[in-house]
Structure formats: structure tokens, C-alpha cells
Amino acid sequence: MESPPGGSHGQGGVSPSPEAVRRLREMALRDRQEGDEPDLPDDQLRSNDQLQEDEMLALEAIYGDKLDIFDEKSVPRSFQIHVHCEIPDGFSVSAELLQGVDDYPNSRFFHTFSVEHLAPISLTCLMPPSYPSHHSPYFTLGVQWLDSVKISFLCHMLDSIWAQQSGQEVVFEWVQWLQSSTLSHLGFDDGIVIRQPDDSMTDPVDVRLDREILSVDDVVQRLINYNEEQCQEAFLNGLHVCMICFSDYKGIDFIKLPCGHYFCRNCMETYSRMHVKEGSVMKLVCPDNKCGGFVPPNLLKSLLGEVDFERWERLILQRTLDSMADVAYCPRCQTACLEDEDNAQCSKCLFSFCTRCRDRRHVGERCLTPEEKLLSLEEREKVRKLCKGYAGSSNLADEIRSIKEILRSSVPCPHCGTAISRVSGCDHMRCRNCNKSFCYGCRKPLNPTHTSEQCRRDYEKLTEKLDTAGSIKELVRKLKLGVCKPHPCPSCHQITYKLGNNNHVFCEACRVHHCAQCRKVVRKSSEHYGPRGCKQHTVNPDIAKTRPKKKDDSQLASL
CATH class of the missing domain: 3.10.110.10 (Ubiquitin Conjugating Enzyme)
Known part of the structure; x- marks a missing residue:
């Protein structure tokens, strides 16, 4: 009215x-x-x-x-x-x-x-x-x-x-x-x-x-x-404390998020620009540790400006596509493509390719395994050496080295085939490409009935792994001689081995040191081993009874 x-x-x-x-x-x-x-x-x-x-x-x-x-x-x-x-x-x-x-x-x-x-x-x-x-x-x-x-x-x-x-x-x-x-x-x-x-x-x-x-x-x-x-009018006219910089400002100088938390504009601008600059846009949420609420795009646009907001949009789109299991990237122009039964066609360059081996589309043909692809590339490398001035020689050599490194230090995800390398921790792995879980030991998808005991790697599985330095072959030789004995890690229960008489064992899975005699984690060797602790070097009586009295070098070589 x-x-x-x-x-x-x-x-x-x-x-x-x-x-x-x-x-x-x-x-x-x-x-x-x-x-x-x-x-x-x-x-x-x-x-x-x-x-x-x-x-x-x-x-x-x-x-x-x-x-x-x-x-x-x-x-x-x-x-x-x-x-x-x-x-x-x-x-x-x-x-x-x-x-x-x-x-x-x-x-x-x-x-x-x-x-x-x-x-x-x-x-x-x-x-x-x-x-x-x-x-x-x-x-x-x-x-x-x-x-x-x-x-x-x-x-x-x-x-x-x-x-x-x-x-x-x-x-x-x-x-x-x-x-x-x-x-x-x-x-x-x-x-x-x-x-x-x-x-x-x-x-x-x-x-x-x-x-x-x-x-x-x-x-x-x-x-x-x-x-x-x-309530909004009372908030704008009152004084409040920013929980990032702990300074007092009037409510008009604050940014209020949909979750109800509020922070001063200067801190929110710095916080938002930092995540966009570092590329961690998925972590650009409410700064409160116990919240994690989303920040609206229209608010981010006012905080970031045109240039940074466009970068945020590109990164969000990239992260979203990476999390989708049916999206693959064209090996020629890196354009996102929709996968259809392990095949995709690029909408930009119209290249049809296999999403597993990232090579040309091969309908009706069995997809190459990484080992087979490595052999194929090595053959192409031999041809390159015979034909001087081959234009793609540098890229081919880099691809061969890359596949060798993948085969040496990683295992393929059983769901999408992406190469996964474990740095530390247990065998429970989660693929960042398809976001599905699998066991690093047995290379099978995890299910509710899966236990770590089902995929313990004994020396027979270890002999099947690639080993250029010969360390695994040496371990197998010592296992046959009875020089080392398997011991479960007290931290992750991974099977480890005592080499010789040394009770100090290091678990490669969880990167934890432990004692083979008392089966406890060792924090400091100087405190654990000594007159009042465990003996660092002891002979296993079971191994001593079964060990042959004399074996010459020829016998060791035959083993």
C-alpha cells in the first residue's frame, strides 16, 4: 500500500x-x-x-x-x-x-x-x-x-x-x-x-x-x-570477531556463509585465492574445522574476481571429470571424452581410442597388457636405431622408460587399469581415478569378507615380481637355506623376514621397525636392545637344527 x-x-x-x-x-x-x-x-x-x-x-x-x-x-x-x-x-x-x-x-x-x-x-x-x-x-x-x-x-x-x-x-x-x-x-x-x-x-x-x-x-x-x-540488520550493525584473524569488525565487513559461519572479507579473499592458486579447489569450503560447508559460486565470484574465478571454474570442472569413472582423456589433445565399453571418440580431434591402453581403437582385438605394450615399444625402438633421424625417437624412448617404471613400482587397478604405486601403509588401496578400493597384495577388489590373510605374499609370489637389482632372488635363496624366517608385522600384520641373526626387522608396508624376538614396535634401537631389553642378534634354534652342517659354494649356487 x-x-x-x-x-x-x-x-x-x-x-x-x-x-x-x-x-x-x-x-x-x-x-x-x-x-x-x-x-x-x-x-x-x-x-x-x-x-x-x-x-x-x-x-x-x-x-x-x-x-x-x-x-x-x-x-x-x-x-x-x-x-x-x-x-x-x-x-x-x-x-x-x-x-x-x-x-x-x-x-x-x-x-x-x-x-x-x-x-x-x-x-x-x-x-x-x-x-x-x-x-x-x-x-x-x-x-x-x-x-x-x-x-x-x-x-x-x-x-x-x-x-x-x-x-x-x-x-x-x-x-x-x-x-x-x-x-x-x-x-x-x-x-x-x-x-x-x-x-x-x-x-x-x-x-x-x-x-x-x-x-x-x-x-x-x-x-x-x-x-x-x-537478524541480518542486527548482524550488520553489530561488532563481531573474525575466527581467522581474531580481529573485531562491523558486520558489514563480514562474509556470512550459508552454513551460518562468518569471517571477515579480507581473510575470505586471501583464503579463496590461496586455494585457487594452489589448485586445491575441492578444499575451498567453510574455514571452520568442524563444518566443511560449501561456498556459493556467486560469493566466490565477488571474492576472487573475474580471472581467478574462471580458473576456479576450470579446476572444478577438471576435478569433477576426473572423479567420473566413464570419462577418459584423448591421448592426442587431452580432451575429456565419454567412455563406451572401453572405447571413446574425441569430440575435438575425432580420434577413436581404447581407454585401457590409450592406443587406437581395436574392435574385436584383445587389448595389450602393459608388458606386451613394452615389448612392442622395444621392438619399435630397435627399428628406430636402425633408421637414423626417426622423428619420434625421443617420445618413444620416454614412453618406454615410463612403462618400465610403471611395471617396476606399481600395480594396475582391477577396476579401471590405472597404475597405482604404494609409498607406505597397508595393502588397502583406493584408486584416485575410479575411486574404488582394492587390495595391493592380491590385486583384487575389496569386499566385506576380504581379509589381509588371504593375500599374504610368500616367497613364491615374490619370485614372480620384476627385480632388476636381484634383491628378491637373494631373499628367496635365503628362505630356502633357512637363513631368514617370516615374522608378521605388529603394526599392519604384513609378513616380514628376519635376515640372519638380526632381530631388528623393518616393514616395507607400513614403514615401521619392530623386534622379531618380542614382536613389539621399536621406537629407538638404543633403548630397546641392550642388557635390560631384547638381544638384537640371536640364532633361531629351529633354524639351527634344520640347517645343513656344511654347504659349499656350488651347493649355494644350485639353490
């Missing part, structure tokens, strides 16, 4: 109502015609006018932007005050809503939510010439969250306050009572209850209520919106 000419809008969330002023003027005119409005001498009228002017000045000084004066020069004077009820912490609103279902079309349930601010009560007043000496101000009350009967109770209470102090200025008393006693008078000390209208109720309704007919759903939505607006 538009305010009347000369009126002003307050910041209480409710606009002045011309309809309410019109109704008040009709009430005053009717009372004058019926004789309820007395005719007063001029000196009494001048006294009342001065008292009204003084009261208006006092109300304007006390309530400020909560007071809307419709027309300062008009007589009689009319205005509206937005009264904010005092509510305790944890104040709740319970609304009775309808939820129609097949068997119960008119079923009802209560929706309860907490608020920190209630929509104000609109008190619209008109001061007749006989106020305050003989007649009270004409008024209307408007409350969004009360029904007509309860608003009528409030109107009768304002009449009783005037009756107790007739002949005195009463508007300030009305506002104070509405602000502090409305909820307790209606029995809403802990929270208000909004119910569906009951058509069977016949309680009288006061004509002075100024209430727009709204459904319960609309009332609930208005209360929620008003509470959010007031």
Missing part, C-alpha cells in the same frame, strides 16, 4: 495504512454527530491542542523511526507507532497447518520454529480536539500473528487504561503496555500459537482491529521473513 501524502515510512516493517486513518475519521465524525464528542470552549481547545503538540514531540523523541506521522499540519492529528513486543530468548512460534492426505484430507499438524524478532503491532491513533481533557484518542490495532478475538482483547485493555487515567495523555502508556505486557496478557510467555480459523466461534469482534485476512501459511512465511531481515 502507498502511504498518504505527506506521510513517512518507518523501519518497523509495516507501512502506514490510509484505510485505518479513514476509519478513525469516520469514528470521530459519527461520535460528533451522535453527541458523544463534547463542544468545548476555546480556551480548553487551545489547552488540549498544546498538550497534544507536546505529546507528539515527546513521542517523536522517544520512538524515532518507529513513529509515522501522516500529516503534521492536519487537524485532528493522526499517526502510527510500530510497537515491538519484548520476547525472551528461545521464543518459539507454533503454527497449526493443514496437510491433506488420501484418508485424512483435513489432517492438521503443528510446525514450530524459533524467532528472535516478532513482527510489530501497528497502533494507529487520531487525536480529537477534546483529547486529553474529555475524550480518549481514536485508535485501531493491527497484528499479523493474532486472530480477531485476541486483538479485541487488546483493544478492551487499552480502553481500561484510559479509564484509569482519564484526562491525561495516554498514548505513551498504551505503547508501554503493548510492548511489555501483550504476550503475558494473552498467555504467550514462552511462545505464541497460531491456529486455523474456527468458523463456529461467535465471540464479538472489536471494530477497531486493523487486520489483513491471511492464511496461516502466509502468516508463518511473513514471520520467518521478518525475523531473518531483523
